[in-house]
Amino acid sequence: MPKWVLILLASVICGCSSGGSQVVYITPTPFVENALEAVTCPSPGRCIAVGWSKDYTKGLYSTLIEENTGSGWKIVSSPGLTTGLGSRLYGVACATPGRCIAVGQTQDLASRSKTLILENAGNSWTIVPSPNAIAFGLDTGRLVGIACPRPADCLAVGGYEVETGNYHTLIEENAGQGWEVITSPNAERGDSDLSQITCPTATQCLAVGSIAVENNGQGWVVGTYPTKGSLSAVSCVASERCIGVGGESLGGFPPVLAPLIFDKSDQNWTISSEGGVLGWLNSVTCQTANHCIAVGENDSYGALIEEQRGEGWKIVDTSTFAGNVKLSGVTCPSATHCIAVGEVGHEATAIADDIGSGWTLASSPNVGPAGAR
Secondary structure (H helix, E strand, O other), X not given: OOHHHHHHHHHHHHOOOOOOXXXXXXXXXXXXXXXXXEEEEEEOOEEEEEEEEEEOOOOEEEEEEEEEOOOOEEEEXXXXXXXXXXXXXXXXXXXXXXXXXXXXXXXXXXXXXXXXXXXXXXXXXXXXOOOOEEEOOEEEOEEEEEEEEEOXXXXXXXXXXXXXXXXXXXXXXXXXXXXXXXXXXXXXXXXXXXXXXXXXXXXXXXXXXXXXXXXXXXXXXXXXXXXXXXXXXXXXXXXXXXXXXXXXXXXXXXXXXXXXXXXXXXXXXXXXXXXXXXXXXXXXXXXXXXXXXXXEEEOOOOEEEEEEEOOOEEEOXXXXXXXOEEEXXXXXXXXXXXXXXXXXXXXXXXXXXXXXXXXEEEOOOOOOOEOOO
8 A cells, every 4th residue: 555545544543633723642452463564485495574563551563574495384483673663574485496695674763764675595593784875964774675687686676755744765685795875767746655666577677656667678668657657566577568456545634545556568558447446555476477376455455465466366265264454565486376475453464375266374483472361
């Protein structure tokens, strides 16, 4: 869901006002919130999901990594900042079956963000040095998406706030000599932060968010962007064809949101699916040109899954899902197996599976007494 929508919703929930009326602050009963943001499967028998947990008694976020090697999902140890507001993970990718990278952010007590990169090249996750942009005279940045077009080359994308109050692109690359910030363009005005990256070839990558930027082997440039709605995620089925997902605001306060699916061919974005339901799409994956899956949340605080098999997109029935499920990431380790991750009711992790007979919620672990209020 786009950043501006979250800000508006937060103002509605807290009852914030710029006038003289009384503002009531509600402190939740202590509990631990768990959420998964992204998932990848470096091999058919191994999948990794990343996200975060929040201990409301401490006001502290912690990194959360779960892994399934065939005997169910289990939490694995993951490091992060244990001071300030803590650490969160938003994206994960594997350069090889034995080397995986997760990206996110840390925050101090003033909510200033710095980049966070974890790597597992064996049996454990460790923090590796990651650079930041500079704004307000300080190191700053957060990383949200990651892709590895070659075994020795990975790119992470995100953004950072600048002095004007807007957000700029942040792209970092590790081509075997450690992570470094790569020069990246921004829109002439407005926000330019990025949320996801895909690389259909070893030398061609596309990143989307508030804008779209692309690199065809000659450096990053601003690419074309849909004339309607916003992009949250993208998946390219070939070097010349990509599927983007996101949505648009239909107005109102809080805003009414409608999901959109875009098809990019020959540098032009066209809408390939709209209508039928309200909500937002957060992630998309394409196994082939004729099989793509997009996930998100509907306006009833439930899971939204749309699938393309052949021609046309169809909304998948998720009525059997228990609780208010929001899906944030999706991947397909094989042609007959797809996995989506997210959270249930802003309290517990959610993992959904489709092994060819429909989507069902799988058992997924949580940190602490998830949902206990």
